[in-house]
Amino acid sequence: MTRDKIIAVLQDVATSQGRKLAPLVDDLRLTECGLDSLSFAIVVANLEDSLGVDPFNSAEWVDFPVTLGDFVKLYDRAVA
């Protein structure tokens, strides 16, 4: 399931970057989850490798995800 994969990658990256994650609930703002921009870039690169999609790199995408729920939805749509 996409969501589980995303959570696992977020946790891995937080560990490797020495960062502490906030509890991962859907309405958590990504900027408040404990990761910096570089960590997010790592998350997106790892997800591209494991899910085979980069939803940010598509023609119709315009809105940046704000919450964890938005982020999961973005990948759900891209994987579907």
Next chain:
Amino acid sequence: MKSLREVIGEFAASSGGGFLERGDNRISVADLLGGTALGQRREQLRDRCVLLSTREQLGSALALVELDGLARRIVLCTPDLTPAQLADVAATADADSIIVDSARELSDLPKIDQYLVSPRLEPSAPPSRRDAATEWILLTSGTTATPKLVAHTFQSLAGSLAAGSLKSSADARIVWSTFYDIRRYGGLQIYLRAVLTGSPLVLSSAGEAANDFFARAAAAGVTHISGTPSHWRRALMSGAAGQLAPQYVRLSGEVADQPLLDSLRAAFPQARIAHAFASTEAGVAFDVDDGLAGFPAEFLGRTTAGVELKIEDGTLRIRSGRNASRYVGAAPAGLRADDGFVDTGDIVELVAGRYHFRGRRGGVINVGGLKVFPEEVESVLNADSRVRMSLVRARRSPITGAVVVADVVLSDPAQTDAGDRIKQELLTACRSSLAAHKVPVVLRIVPALELTAAGKLVRPLA
């Protein structure tokens, strides 16, 4: 050329409204002209070579106004310098003084006098100006761990801010802010625009959360705001960017791609959105405000505001009065070619009447505005005896523009079974000796790497 302080006196003091804000601290520019943040020891800094190394941006913002026209040389130190890097910079710049905003132990800088800058101003008459211009030194990341020192003057830095445009913009109700640190080129441009036009400038604070900064910027009525594309992606992701209603959104320091420009247009429908090309060495070259990525081909072959562009060997070259003059402590030919053009190293490609940026010559990777030289990362990987060779390259990232990835060939192919453990150990080695943005995001063990006929690694474009 007048000093920064003198120009502020002419243009800004009359408008009266200018201030610098950081957190709860608000310093009016008029107060600064009649006082000193450096205290009674300021005169000792005359003709000195000064490292400006404050934790908060505000201290540097205040000290610059007093040091231009007084010191021989100001070195704007970014807060991420390690003590060893600071010592290297001090030696290269021939520094004899350092300005800090809280007293600190400087055991690596034994022969350097320490001065304190304080946001609590003391009344003081302005210092008399020295005859020669003050050199402003900006730091940029280099191939080694030591930053390069790029020499500018107030004139080359403020040259793009023509006197006429300063006067007219002083009439409008402009409040500036920037995601940049003002000790980097992009941020320094905004600082100069603000103080020279008497416009308020809202500075971010060390360690301030994005949402807190937006709330403060919104409360201060920020109308004009600048940052790198990575800063802006971060802002859009914060969900707090909507608190702002800017009239002007400016991007520079990295390639602005079309999806980001479209996102900003959607988020700020009322704003003028411009992406600028500027670098520490070449200065500000041009602004593009038609909402499209890249820049129109007509920009080449014409001189606009004293800036000439050309393309040679596939990279963009710039000649203007805004160019830096040289690298301090390096051969003079290092920065400008004989014809006076600065090679930006940015590879451009013409597509349907527009030039688009296609990466950096020499493979320099731009991670959120910070440079990474692949060779530096490769040298860490290659230091492990189990590694035969490695190739570090850029991979596109929607968050930071690019990230670093590495392909590694092992000396003993039989060890590939132990690949996962070796990978982890290599990454640990990278983390312990490289800044976080230089550590490969993905490290793959591959059977071989492609070489050119000349036996060099094939370095793909980003």
